[in-house]
Amino acid sequence: AYVEPTVPGEGQRPPDVTGVVYRNGQAQHEQSDMRYHHWFDGDGMMHAYRFDGQSVTHRARMIETEKYQREQEAGHALVQGFGTALPELERPRSADSLNTANISVLRHNGELLALWEGGSAYRLDPETLETLGLKTWNAEPAGAPFGAHPRVDRDGTLWNFGYAASFGAILLYRISPNGQVLETGVIPAPETPMVHDFVITERHLVLILAPFRYEQSREGAFLDKFAWRGEEAGRALIIDKNDLSSIREIETPPLWIFHYANAHEDADGRIIMQAPVYDTPAVMTETFREIMRGNEVEAGGARFMSLTLDPARGRFDADEITGLHNCEVPRIDGRLQGIRHRYSYAMQSSRRSLGQGFDRVNRIDHDTGQIQSYQYGESEMAEEHLFVPRPGSSEEGDGWLLGTSLDVARGQSRLNVFHAAAVGDGPIARMPLGFAIPLGLHGNFYD
DSSP: OOOOOOOOOEEEEOOOOOEEEEEEEEOOETTTTTTTTGGSSSSEEEEEEEEEEOOOEEEEEEEEOOHHHHHHHHSOBBBSSOOOOOTSBBSSSSGGGGGGOOOOEETTTTTTEEESSSOOOEETTTTTTEEEEOOOOTTTTTOOOOOOOEEEEEEEEEEEEEGGGGEEEEEEEETTTSSOOEEEEEETTTBBBOOOOOOOEEEEEEEEEEEEOOTTTOOTTTTEEEOOOTTTEEEEEEETTTTTEEEEEEEEEEOOOOOOEEEOOOTTOEEEEEEEEBBBSSSIIIEEEEEETTTTOOOOOOEEEEEETTTTEEEEEEEEEEEEEEEEEEEGGGGGTTSOOOOOOOOEEOOSSSGGGGGEEEEEETTTOOOEEEEEOEEEEEEEEEEEEOTTTSSSOOOEEEEEEEEETEEEEEEEEEEEGGGOOOOSSSESSSSSSOOOOOEEEEO
């Protein structure tokens, strides 16, 4: 039997925070004498930090995907990864044969789901984190890709997409709060671009397709089959929520986006989005491989930008949000999904090498342009921070930020709590685990 250890606290833990932070990410980057070539290839590990108002406990468990189980039994790696292809490794039979379920997490209709990029979600027990098997929404999209960044609408509707590169298509999902698939859509996409995230507004879904295209004939791992065509334009797809076959397109410059903060439509029908924007996907195709080799890579990260789509004029514009370079994983108050929000929270690196991780958390006020920041210590690397609203309050920004960090010098990870409105004052509570956990990707809080 596994006993969840209580995490000791330094400072004042907010008693109003009651719920669970689930965090997912890559672990086990080495198997036998082989080290994966890409940071994204580590097998998924789910964490649960439980707040009961008095104490915090931590539990973690490897996600037992088909790939993980086969390789545990064999005692060594068997299957090519997202970014690792060696002659002795099997070519994947399907997307789910290399599915590591290591990117994100969703709690929906009582189920806890570990999400990946190009295959099925995995079901986990919300209490024990035991892996229960692949999630099948219904017979029609069984085994189809279900992306890692679904958007939960303000009425509880779940929207998502998945790119099926080998089939030349992008799939769309509209799912009810009780888990019923209400509608699916298929967008033909020859030489399917890689798409990691999207946004919703009150009336539309928006996907920006970069000229990072799948070429079946290319050798190597799944990632290697995508080619960056910087001389080509991208395109934005504006999809009607009430008719997933109704799609408008606007040409965009060649740019790469991992994650969006939010989007909304103004009175003139323009769609305004906020996102860290890269010139190319080199951070994924090159930087994360160099980091796995232990090499320092000069920080050339994203610029936080406001992006505007004007369907009436067929126009795309981008304006930089001052002062935020080398930033990523923006989050908002999730209750404002698809409508105008005031505050974004984003991580940033002020260090010379991206391999040294994020060391700064920012609160951006989009009304005033003010940016409030907290700088972590020299030996700390911080992960994505989540906004948690104060119970009973409907005011945007009234609540806390919860985020994890790894102190390399001390060899331990910490859970940090901030007043969301006073990020610059630093954490009001710090909870050391007493050991180090691998730096992961995304999480969510559920009360």
